Amino acid sequence: MEKEGITILVVDDDPSLRKLAQRILSQQGWQVIEAEDAVTGIEKAREHRPDLILCDVQMPGLDGFGFLRELRQSPALQHLPVILMTGDESLVRLGGQRQAMDLGADDFLPKPFTVAQLVNAVRGRMERLRQHQTCFADHEHRWKVILDASNDVVALAEAPSLRLAYLNPAGLRLVGWSETEVAQRRLTDLLGPDLPGPVFAEILSTVAEAGQWRGQLKLRDGAGQAVPVAATLVVHHSDARATTFYAFIGHDLRERKRIEHALQDSEARFRTIAAAAMDGIVVLEGSGEVVFMNPAAEQILGIKAVDVLGRRPEQVLRPDTGKPLFDLDARPGSLRFECPVQRPDGRRLDLELRLSPVELDGRPHSVAILRDITEQQNLTRQLQQERILLRTLIDALPYNVYVKDRLARKTLANKADLKALGAETEAEVLGKTDYDLLPRTVAASCYADDMRVILHGEPVINRRELIINRAGGRQWLETTKLPLRDETGQIVGLVGIGRDITAYLETEAKLRMLSQVIEQSPTGVLITDAEGRIEYVNPRFTEMTGYTLEEVRGQNPRILKSGKMDPAVYRELWTTILGGRIWRGELLNRKKNGELYWEQALITPIRDELGRINHFVALKEDITELRNAREERNRMEIQLRQAQKMEAIGQLAAGIAHEINTPMQYVGDNTRFVQDAFQQMSGLLQTIRSLLSSSDPARACEQLIEELLRRAREADLEYLLEEVPRAIDQTLQGVERVTKIVRAMKEFAHPGSAQKTPTDINHAIETTVTVSRNEWKYVADMELDLDPNLPPVPCLPGEFNQAMLNLIVNAAHAIADRLGHHPTTKGRITIQTRRQGAWVEIRVSDTGCGIPEAIRDRIFEPFFTTKPVGRGSGQGLTIVRNVIVDKHGGTIDFETEVGRGTTFILRLPLQKQEQKQKTTPA
Known part of the structure; x- marks a missing residue:
């Protein structure tokens, strides 16, 4: 153990x-440090x-590729070697490895791995790291060897x-190309048509696996002659992560002396290569x-080499900040950073x-490689924006969208899917x-559906499934699941849309x-x-x-028409519904058996x-029976209203009788007086009649005159001539008064029409005042304005008369209540009519006791009354409101x-307010 x-x-x-x-x-x-996710890994890499x-590729949130991308973009961490690990077969293949290497991975370790494989991978990486550092230390020397x-x-x-x-000058000379042709050529053009395609493909495969290929090839010179060369083909991954190069070295086996010549011209070749480089090179x-500064560096920085040579970089200042154009801190090791x-x-x-x-030449130097990544950065930002936009669109979709890997694990879930699962965050x-x-x-x-898709590639289309999450939320989904394939066509998971x-x-x-x-x-x-x-009909x-x-x-629907409806009804019906409005009404239609019915x-x-109306x-x-019942009810209502009027007249009968008896009293007295006066004058009239009928008027004249004078004294002719005309006048006045009362009674008691008719409101009020005179004359004076x-x-006269009678009687009772049982004065009832625009206003005022505030909101309620039993039914004002409103x-x-x-204010419209009778199509 080491x-x-x-x-x-x-x-x-x-x-x-x-x-x-x-x-x-x-x-x-x-020493081993652990991190459970990529974000924690970045933090611990920055700390330690x-x-x-060693980093796994497939992780929730930021995956291994994202981790590597973040690492390489950090100046402080970008140099750290990284070995990616994965158990995904699609990533283990050449394409996945290439993607990892392009992002800056140093090695790729498939899972599962043995102890030996892990140890060897780490040892190999550390050994290559040491070699890499040595290579960088001797970087300029290698260039010189190549140029030599x-x-x-x-x-x-x-x-x-x-x-x-x-293509170096030796190559140009060998194949006979000009420098301008190089950019139009491919590596296969250099190697010549003698190299079969399968052989070249095998060479590239070997390079991809082993890093290089060595062998012998035959190139063609400018004259078409075969030139045998000892060939080496290696692959070089750019540190900038943007480009991979194949480097080809062909040693002409015919002329070894060219090596010495190439060594002598190494400096020229170096400059030629540097001049042809796309990246800027500053030594x-x-x-x-x-x-040294190559043309690419001049073009990138926008300055000439002559303005920089012999000066330190910090002496070349940036116009925007006044700081050095770039800071070349000569610290040991390689340094990579980005700067505006x-x-x-x-x-x-x-x-x-x-x-x-x-x-170089035993002295320390530094080589700075400059690359314009403006377009790359813009593209990266654009891709990031597009990624954000795509994710925003996915999250905004009203469908459940998710992605699963080959093990049916969620790798993406939009907001709708999270809601269905009862989750707050995607993590x-x-x-x-x-x-x-x-x-x-x-x-x-x-899971059974997932496996059908992942293992067999069978799509699941519009499958209905009930999703019940652990929180108890229920949701019915219509789900489609499709296989997710990589660039090789292998299934790597599935995409689901619900x-x-x-x-x-529920609507269904x-x-x-x-x-x-x-x-x-x-x-x-x-x-x-x-x-x-x-x-449809039900x-x-x-x-x-x-x-x-x-x-x-x-x-x-016209098949139902009875032929007895006004055509205007149907015209009005169609106008209403074609205008997008609802029509209501009654129709007289005919059944299949010919029977008429109302609907x-x-x-x-x-x-x-x-x-659009479709x-x-x-x-x-x-409603045939209902309509018959309604007509019967209307007839009964008319009879009831008439009965109510008659009841009111009955209640007023004593007063009306008194009103009639008073004029009839002096009509009778005057008639008897005229009768007595006529008896007294009858003798005088008989004498005059005898005088007129006498055959000898002259002889009887004196006697008759004496008789006339006697009769005239007996009859008190002067008195009769004065009083009889007066008695006759009084009698006629009494008859007129009785006639007026009777006429008012007749008009008030008339049942009237069921339809509104133009009515003289003033006359109707005068009639009601006349009929109700005995109710108010002892307690109030009546003033009509x-x-x-x-x-x-337009009104129903009988109904209106009843309402006015109730108001007048109520006013008289209110005044009587205020005056008490033995009044010494009278109150006043005032009835006024005026026109107010499209309305007629009637005011009925009294000087009574007023309405207490506690009961003002109840006075129109049926059967509500404050009068003692036997004096009021509680229906008076209810009837008034029903009639007027x-x-x-x-x-x-x-x-x-x-x-x-109190003053009651009634307002009646001058235009008819009746609703038009409406009907349906038959």
């Missing part, structure tokens, strides 16, 4: 593998600076395109002065700088199977329930298309009309997702003050 003082960091999410690696490596005398890192051997053909070709990036002496640079022309770029110490589910996340019964079904159909299934169940409700509904249902063609429709669905499908219909349009739905109810220009008001579409309000009186 003790080397080496520290090794093991990064793996599997604790058992970390413990195994720790035990094996510790037995070799190496280990000599070697420039009599050999030296070529650099980019991988995998095999495009020639450089500094140990003291820090620049001794602003060229003298103002252009900003991102620069990658790699600094290596070398020894809670990554690396776990359904058995870790779901109840076993649910997980078993899902659509939440919980609401859909509701639709089934609604379908049953419609089928069993006691209301007839009829559905037509937008053209009015019947598509069984109740068949019961109502006698038509079955088969008989009416495709028919127009109550509601028709509503149905719109599609674009808002169907109509009609709900129908047979009626607008003579008031237009006729419900039957006339008006309003009623009141103003009151306790101890001062």
Whole structure:
């Protein structure tokens, strides 16, 4: 067991593998540090600076490739050697290894591995690290050896395109090409047509596996002659991670003297290679002065070599910060860092700088390799933005989206999937199977589908599955699972997309329930298309009309028409529903057997997702019996209202009788007086009659005159001439008063019409005042302030008279309550009418006791009264409100003050407020 003082960091999410690696490596005398994930690994690498890192590729969150990428981007950690480990067969192959190497991995260790394999991999890596350091220390010497051997053909070709990036002069001379042709050539052009394709492929395979290939080849010179060469082909992975090169060295076996010549021209070759390099090359002496700068460095930095040679880099300042253009800190070992640079022309770029110490002619020097990574950085940022955008889109999808590896472990889960699993963050589910996340019964079904996809490549399409997470959440998903393949076509996992159909299934169940409700509904249902063609009727429709669905499908609802409805009804119906509104009304239709029936219909349009009407739905109810009952009720209501009027008249009968008796009293007295006066005048009249009938009027004249004078004295003719005309006038006034009372009684008691008619409101009020005179004349004076220009008001006269009577009687009672049992004064009742725009306002005011605040919100309630038993039924104001508001579409309000009186304010519309009768299509 050896003790080397080496520290090794093991990064793996599997604790058992970390413990195994720790035990094996510790037995070799190496110190081992553990990290359970990539983020922790970065932190511990920054803290301990280990000599070697072993890192697993597949980890939740940041995987091994991401860990390596983060490590190589850190100037302080980028030099640390890393061996990646994986058990994924697809990554063990050449493509996965190449991806790891491109990211900067130093080795690749497949899992599972033996103790010997792990130890050998670590020892080999440490040995190569020592060699690498030695190689860097002797870097300039190797260049000089290559240049000294420039009599050999030296070529650099980019991988995998095999495009020639450089061909040394010996090669150009050998093949007869110009320098401008090199960029248009490939490595296969150099090796010539004599090399079969399979052989070349085998050479490349050997290079990929062993790092180099040696053998003999025949090149063709400019004259087409075969030139045997001892060939070496090696692969070189750029430290910049951007490019891999194939280096070809061909030693001309015909002319060994070319080697000496190449050695003499090594410096020229070096400069030629440096001049052709795409990266900038700057060589500094140990003291820090620049001794060489190639054209690429000039182009990258935007400065000329003559302006820099012989100066220290810190003497070349950046325009943006005033600091050195780049800081070449001559510390031991290789140094790589990135820095922003602003060229003298103002252009900003991102620069990658790699600094290596070398020894030239026994003196320390430094070689700085500069690379413009602006485009690469922009591409990296763009890729990162696209990755963020893609992830944002995946998370924003309303579907459950997830990815699983070959072991059915979650490697990606979007927000919808996390919600279904009852998880808050993706870290809670990554690396776990359904058995870790779901109840076993649910997980078993899902796992079986996963294995079908992963092992056999069979997709699962639109499988319905009930997901119940451990928190008890339930969700129905319609899931599709597809195999996930790598670039070689091998299945490496699966992609799952699940659509939440919980609401859909609930809606489907509701639709089934609604379908049953419609089928069993006691209301007839009829559905037509937008053209009015019947598509569906329910069984109740068949019961109502006698038509079955088969008989009416495709028919127009007009087959139900009775022919007795006003055509305007149907025009109004279609105008309403085609305008997108609901129509309600009653129709007289005809059944299949010819029988007429009344139906109550509601028709509503149905719109599609674009808002266009595509169907109509009609709900129908047979109301024939209801309508007959309603007509009977209306007749009874009219009779009831008439009875109520008669009851009111009966209640007023005593007062009306008194009102009639008073004028009839003096009509009778005056009539008897006229009768007595006539008896007294009858003798005088008889004498005059005898005088007129005498045959000798002249002889009887004197005697008759004496008789007339006597009769006139007996009859008191002067008195009769004065009083009889007065008695007759009084009698006529009494008759007129009685006639007025009787006429008012007749008008008040008339049943009136069921329809509103234009009515003289002022006359109706005067009639009611006359009828109710005996109720108010002992307690109040009546004041009428009626607008003579008031237009006729559409109303029900009988109903209005009843309302006014109730208000007048209530006013009289209120005044009587205030005055007490033995009043010495009277109150006042004032009735006023005015027009207010489209309304007529009637005010009924009294000087009564007012309405207490505690009962103001109850005065219109049926049967509510504060009057003693026998004086009020509690229906008066209820009837007033029903008449004014419900039957006339008006309003009623009141103003009151306790101890001062109340004013009721009625407002009636001058336009009819009746709803138009509406009907459905038949």
